[in-house]
Amino acid sequence: MKIVSWNVNGIRAAVKKGFMDYFNSVDADFFCIQESKCQAGQIDLEMPGYYQYWNYAQKKGYSGTAIFTKHEPLAVKYGVGDQDTEEEGRIITLEYHDFFLVTVYTPNTKRDLSRLEYRLQWEDELKAYLKQLDSEKPVIYCGDLNVAHEEIDLKNPRSNIGNAGFTDEERGRMTRLLKAGFIDTFRHINPDVAERYSWWSYMSKVRERNIGWRIDYIIVSQALSDKIVAVDIHDHVLGSDHCPVYLELAQ
Template sequence: MVKLISWNVNGIRACVKKGFLDFFKHSDADIFCIQESKLQAGQIELDLPGYHQYWNYAQRKGYSGTAVFTKTEPLHVSYGFDEGEVEEEGRLITCEFESFYLVTMYTPNSKRDLSRIVDRLRWEDKVRDYISKLDEQKPVVLCGDLNVAHEPIDLKNDRSNRGNSGFTDEEREKMTRLLEAGFIDTFRYLHPDRDDAYTWWSYMNKVRERNIGWRIDYVIASQSLAPALASAGMEPAVLGSDHCPVYAEFIGLSE
């Protein structure tokens, strides 16, 4: 079995001070991915015995960034969409294992005023093409903060948020097209009707306490992996970030 955990830590240095390492060790994941690391090379040394570490840093200081910690050394690791391409915001890492590709991603936010939505939608098209091509070679597991609540069930106040960043018709349609390209939302595949299951909450007073949240962090997998999917969910009781960790377990995958 392969156990995967993904967490937008909203600054790994701050999250470490709030119990990240305790959760990491307790979870004993085969692969642990983070988004929004918010640092540059040399700014932290994580002591993670038994894990290989791969980091993609943003050029802008204290911004974005992703990392993968894996017990099994990948056959190959790439950063960004194309070999040799400079991916300035550190948003994508791909690890090739024996029987699947692992992609961790931090999707750009459209911004409150939607000033970045055109770039965001281009990103979505690029991601769909990218993982579809990988899927032609071997199955893909894509995890991370995808910055969209796909359906009304995926956020507490869907009516009042319709058209807002992360819940525009355009962003939601891109997620639909991604799934229609041959992929499953692992959590929704196993729990099609479960509501009040969120992964992000505003820092506003008592919002998380009252579970007024959004489900914007996902583990997406190739349709061919559906029979191997054993579990998928989130860990809302784990604090340290405005997001909580999400996970999926697959039987029969080999790293």
């Protein structure tokens, strides 16, 4: 079972930059995107054999998530906890017989950290939600989580301490989630592998010099740890300031 997660930074722009070529070549069972930046009716993707589930932000050209899957779910949810809506379109949950699939575009704290309090509240609510799901059946949780967890997960950790995406608070929330029974699949398989990143600034030559951050994740319940077949970061794939992350699980 192949799972891909990719912040496309605008699906309409990504399609013009080869998105469908990658989509067709990777042949994923579940293909999750974040930051779709579109509204209903603004794009029509031809994906024979796939069900499409979109969560649009109320604000035009902002945020948004989608899941393209070969497998029809038992249920679809677009919120956290008891809610089935989320105004920024940041989450989709698909329920299957043996697991839940959750894709998320985590709120950015912003450069001035003005959204840190909101972000931490989001993290607390999401952790409770994931734990509730995990009590029923295993969870696959993926997306742009907007945090580099450890120093190994970004090129210049010392100069970024306290910056958005590398604050103690954001990193601590990730630590707490993992300690609650979840696994960062890439780091689980590659505990000491450095300089593998999923996001690079658009500043000149940054991606060419691999000055990046690993902020895109596929995280699973510990119950799925023995089913991990392969993990990867497809950093050769262009078309966004992020690249796709990949997980294969035994069925």
